[in-house]
Amino acid sequence: MNLIRTSLLSLIATSVKMLASLLIGKAVAIVGGPAGLATIGQFQNFVQIVLTAAKGGLDTGVTKYTAEYGGDEGKRRSVLSTAAWLCGATCVTVSLVLLIGARPLSEAFLMTSAYAYVIRLFGLTVCLFVVNSLLLAVVNGLQETRTYILVNIAQSLLTLFLTIGLIAWLGLVGALVALATNQSLVLVVLLWAIRHHAVIRWSNFRAGFDRAEAVRLLRYSAMTTVSAIVSPLTAVLVRDHIAGTLGQNAAGQWQAMWYVASVYLTVVTTSLAVYYLPKLSATLDHEDIRSELKQAFLIVMPIVTLSASAIYAARKWIVQLLFTDAFRPMLQLFGWMLLGDIVKMASWLLSYLMLAKAMTRAFVVTELLFSATFVLLAYVLVNRHGLVGVAYAYTANYVLYLACIVVVTRRFWRPVPFSAT
Template structure:
C-alpha cells in the first residue's frame, strides 16, 4: 500500500509543482492567497454536506461489509444525513453569497463563485460518501487509481481555465472539481458501489443515526473548525502584514498538503480499519511501531531532502518568494510530529472515543490560533509556522497520555 501511494504521490507532486509555478507567474502570491481561501471553503463543505459521516462510513463498512441488513441501515441513515447537509449548505451559500465572499476575499465580487459552489454541493456530498466506501473496503489499488486520475483531470481543468480566464478561471475550476471526481469514481467503481449500496432500497429512515452522530460531532471539530481557523489566519496575515504574506503562508501549506496527502489515505484505508479490530495494549503497540517503522523513516528522509533543497524548490516553483525559505524548518518539523501524533490519534476514531477526540482537536486548534496571533506580532509570517510546530508538539504528548490511559482503563475493567 505504501509503495502504491508513493508512486501516485510522486506523479501528483510533479504535476502540482508545474501548476504552482504557473499560478505564481499568472496570479502571484495575492492570487494564491485567494485560491487558498476557496480551497479551505471546499474542505469545510466536504464535511458539512455529508454531516461528517465519512469516518463512520469507513468504520462500519470495514465491520459490516458482509452484512447486507446492516449495510442497508447504514446507507439509509447516511442518505438522511446527506439530504440535511446538502439542504443546509446550499441554502446558506445561496442566501449569504455576498457575506461569504466578503468574509473570504474582503470583497463581494466573488459572490458568483459562492453561488456556483452552492450548485455543485450535491457532488461534494456524494463524492465524500463514495470515498468512504472505497476506504472502508480497503481497496488500495482502486483508490490509488481513482485518486490519481481525478487529480490529473482536475489539474488539466485548472490549467485550461487559468490560460483562458486567469485567477477567476482557477477559482471556477476548483469549484467544479467535485463533478470531475464523482464522474471518475463512478466510471471505475460503479459496479462495486452497487454491490454495497442498494440505491433503490434506500429509505427515509435513519436506524444508525445515533452511531453516526458521534462521527458528525468529531468531524465538526476537525474538518470544520480547522478550515475556519486557516481562513481567519490568512485574513489576519492580510490585515496585519499583507496579502503577499498571506499568499506566502498559503504556498507553504500547499507544499505540506501535497506530501501529507500520502499519509491521509493510509490513515483511512489502513489505520482506522486496523485499529478498529485491536482490543489490547500489546497488539496496539505492535501495530503502531510497525506503522512508525514504515512511515517515519520514509517521511524523515523526504523532509530532509525538501529542507536542503528548499531554495531550489522556491526558485523552480515560487520564483521571487524567497521569504518562504525560513518557513521550511518549522513546517517540516511540525509535519513530522503531526504524522507521529495522528497515527496515535486515529485510535479515537477507530474506537469512537468522542470526548478524547473533541478535547485534543479543540486544544490543538486553540493552541494554533493563539500561538499564530502571538508569534506573528513578533516574527511576522514565520510566526505562523512556529505556531504549527509548537501546537503539534503539545498535541503529541497529550494524545499519547490519553491513548495510554484508555488501555489502562480497559485492563483494569478486565481485571
C-alpha cells in the same frame, strides 16, 4: 494488504496528485503572485469548510462501519441507506445556503462580493461532491484499495486538466471556478469504476432510515466535522492576521509554505486514511492495536523525517521551481515548519485511535483546544518575530498536542500489566 503495500500503491496515486498540485500551484503563482496565492488559499479553506458541512462529516463513520460490519449484508445495507438520508439532508441545506448567501459569503472570505457568482456555481455542484465522497468512503471501508487508488489517480488527472485549462482561459478567476467545481465533476470517474460493483448498488442506499445507525454515524460526524471545519477556519484566522499585520504578500508566503508541507505529506496521510483507519477500526485486541501502532511508527516516522530533511536541503531549488522569485522570503519558514511536520505526524498516528475507537469527547476537545492555541500562539509570535513567528507557533503547538495525545490514548498503546493466575 498491509501498510507497506498500501503505502507503495498510495505513493503512485500521491505522485500523480503531487504533480497535479505542483503544476496548479505554479500556474497560480505565475498568474497571481503571493497575493493571488493567498486569495486561493482563503477560497480553498472556504471550500473545505463547505464540503465538510455538505457531507455532514459522515465519510469517516461510513468507512469505519462498512469495514466493521464485514459480511453482514443487513447491517451494511442499513448503514449505507441511513448515511444516504443524512447526506441528502445536509447537502441540500448547504446548497441553499450557498445560493442564497453567495454575496455576504464572498465578502467574508474573499474580501469582495465580485466572486459571488463563483460561490453560486459551487452551490449548484456541491451535492455531486457529496455523492462522490460517500461512495469513496464505501470503497475504502470495503478495503478495495486498488480501486480506491486508481479512482484517485484518475480524478487527480482530470482535476489537473480542468484547472490548468480554466487558469489559461480565465486567469485567477479560473482557479476559483476550478476549486468550486472540480470536486464534483470527478464523480463521473468513480461512477464508471463501480458501474458493476456487487455492493455499491442503488438498492443498498434506499433501504430506509435506521435511528440506531444514525446515532453511530453522527458520533463520527461530530469528530470529523469539528476537525475538518476547525482546521481550515484556523488557517483563515492565521492568514488574516498575517495579512493584516505584515501584508497580503506575507500571507501568500505562509500559504506557499503550507502548500509545500501539505503536498509532501499527502502520501502518508493517504496511507493512513486508506489502510490505517479501517484496520484500527476493525482491530479489537489490545496487543493487535499495539502491533499496528508500532508498525505504523516504524514505517511512517522514518519516511516523514527523511522527506522533511530532503526538502529542507533542497528548499531554495523548491522555491525556484514551484513558485517565483517573489516567494523567496518563505525560505525562513522551512526549518521550523518541517520540524513541526515531523511532530505532527507522530501525534496523528496516535490521534487516529480516537477516530477508530469513537472517542468523541476527547477528539472534539483536543481539536478545539489546540486549534485555539495555534491561533493564539500565531498572533503573539507573528507580532513579536514577524513572518517566521507563525512557523514557531506551528511547531510549538504540535509539541503540546503530541504531549496531550500521548496521555489521552495511553490505555490503547501501553503494555497490559502481567497478572499471575
